[in-house]
Amino acid sequence: MKKNNSFLSITxxxxxxxxxxxxxxxxxxxxxxxxxxKVKKFLNDNSRRWYDMNVPSIDGQLLHDxxxxxxxxxxxxxxxxxxxxxIWIAWALSKTGxxxxxxxxxxxxxxxxxxxxxxxxxxxxxxARLANAHTLVKELKxxxxxxxxxxxxxxxxxxxxxxxxxxxxxxxxxxxxIYDRSSGSFGGRGGRGGFRSGQDEFLExxxxxxxxxxxxNNAGGGLSISYKKSAK
Numbered sequence: 001m002k003k004n005n006s007f008l009s010i011t012x013x014x015x016x017x018x019x020x021x022x023x024x025x026x027x028x029x030x031x032x033x034x035x036x037x038k039v040k041k042f043l044n045d046n047s048r049r050w051y052d053m054n055v056p057s058i059d060g061q062l063l064h065d066x067x068x069x070x071x072x073x074x075x076x077x078x079x080x081x082x083x084x085x086x087i088w089i090a091w092a093l094s095k096t097g098x099x100x101x102x103x104x105x106x107x108x109x110x111x112x113x114x115x116x117x118x119x120x121x122x123x124x125x126x127x128a129r130l131a132n133a134h135t136l137v138k139e140l141k142x143x144x145x146x147x148x149x150x151x152x153x154x155x156x157x158x159x160x161x162x163x164x165x166x167x168x169x170x171x172x173x174x175x176x177x178i179y180d181r182s183s184g185s186f187g188g189r190g191g192r193g194g195f196r197s198g199q200d201e202f203l204e205x206x207x208x209x210x211x212x213x214x215x216x217n218n219a220g221g222g223l224s225i226s227y228k229k230s231a232k
Contacts, residue, residue, distance in 0.1 A: 142166030
């Protein structure tokens with residue numbers, strides 16, 4: 001009977017610690033119900049117009065949830081387009097107290113993204129830059145704890161190599177339009193006829209790194225999620 005009571009006490013204590021830890025983590029998130037409603041309304045009202053090289057909503061939600069779950073604060077987006085993914089990322093950062101740097105090379109898409117960020121009420125959480133990411137990514141000082149790559153696919157591996165030293169241990173590097181061809185769902189490794197795209201090369205490279213843990217989520221447009229476990 002004493003053993004049972006001891007086990008019960010230990011179990012209760014562990015559950016108590018878990019509850020306290022969860023509450024403490026939750027309290028670090030900033031609450032802004034008015035902003036949340038404004039963002040939700042903007043996303044709902046514009047749900048059918050994100051056609052210009054933007055992510056589907058299911059991927060935007062996934063990016064948002066990764067940031068909130070890990071309490072990330074310093075984010076970089078490579079490839080703004082007209083701002084759909086940036087809105088999801090910045091919305092998450094409004095809760096963690098962070099900020100997003102996002103890069104777009106096309107002036108028209110950049111202007112449209114700025115207006116969308118304003119309409120969504122998220123401008124203060126976003127540093128939107130009109131620039132060539134090939135150059136600017138190298139110049140950024142960091143550190144960052146979250147990166148989303150959705151620009152020119154042939155440069156994915158280069159973006160990752162440039163950002164790796166600036167990504168904190170525990171941080172996450174994500175990339176869009178990534179498909180796990182090794183599973184056989186997309187014609188086997190390397191794709192049809194042995195063709196290897198920039199996405200294939202990037203995924204093979206990041207999976208070869210022992211200090212990263214990489215998975216691929218194919219629920220939407222294909223999203224690789226790579227957590228940095230150690231510096232080397």
